Amino acid sequence: MSQLPTQSRDHCSSLVRRQDEDRWLAAQYAKEPLQTALLALAALRIELRRIPSQVTEPQLGEIRLQWWREGLEAISRGGAPRAHPVLEIAAATSLADSRWSERLDAVIDASARPLYGEGFSSAEGLGEWLRESEGALDALAVEIAGGDKALADVAANAGAAFAMAREGRILAPKLGDEIEAYAAALFRKAAPTLSKAPPATAPALLHLALTPVYLRDGTRRAPLRKRMTLFSAMAFARF
Numbered sequence: 001m002s003q004l005p006t007q008s009r010d011h012c013s014s015l016v017r018r019q020d021e022d023r024w025l026a027a028q029y030a031k032e033p034l035q036t037a038l039l040a041l042a043a044l045r046i047e048l049r050r051i052p053s054q055v056t057e058p059q060l061g062e063i064r065l066q067w068w069r070e071g072l073e074a075i076s077r078g079g080a081p082r083a084h085p086v087l088e089i090a091a092a093t094s095l096a097d098s099r100w101s102e103r104l105d106a107v108i109d110a111s112a113r114p115l116y117g118e119g120f121s122s123a124e125g126l127g128e129w130l131r132e133s134e135g136a137l138d139a140l141a142v143e144i145a146g147g148d149k150a151l152a153d154v155a156a157n158a159g160a161a162f163a164m165a166r167e168g169r170i171l172a173p174k175l176g177d178e179i180e181a182y183a184a185a186l187f188r189k190a191a192p193t194l195s196k197a198p199p200a201t202a203p204a205l206l207h208l209a210l211t212p213v214y215l216r217d218g219t220r221r222a223p224l225r226k227r228m229t230l231f232s233a234m235a236f237a238r239f
């Protein structure tokens with residue numbers, strides 16, 4: 001890993017702490033250089049997810065997605081990063097490894113769907129999209145942390161369940177309770193494997209332990225419960 005640009009790292013950490021506290025808290029359990037790589041990945045997720053709300057036409061969103069695609073491709077080839085804190089910190093971490101290029105490209109492809117206002121007719125359809133977007137980034141985080149492909153695949157499913165529990169009613173309000181039932185079943189299937197994951201991969205997985213909390217309590221803030229759940233998952237591998 002090349003020398004970390006401190007200002008860019010601070011930007012990523014602050015961004016993730018404000019907009020995705022779950023992943024920020026989980027990343028605090030990681031040692032360097034994994035912690036910074038996880039923060040970079042979480043910051044990238046935020047940047048991709050907010051594009052639809054920043055543009056008025058799908059084509060403008062596609063242009064922004066292409067900008068990220070080209071920026072990531074450049075650093076995967078060893079080039080200098082574009083002048084953006086997330087790309088600068090990504091270039092200084094294992095996220096710049098060319099092994100992840102196709103995976104990141106696929107995530108960017110999936111990120112285009114919200115630009116076109118396409119709804120979801122079933123919880124299964126929502127879950128599949130989230131597996132290709134949110135879950136794919138969770139899977140990548142696991143592999144960056146040293147996990148194998150089998151664990152990464154389970155993390156992708158669990159990541160979809162987590163996103164459905166946390167944001168499903170916002171993403172597909174007409175599906176209602178169907179989302180929660182599907183997310184609960186998806187998480188129950190993944191939980192035993194997550195609980196047996198190698199300790200080194202725990203910081204990449206910890207936020208997923210909050211899935212039952214969101215299914216039970218919705219999006220109501222419960223700072224202490226959240227922190228205790230993450231601590232328990234870390235200390236006792238309880239998912």
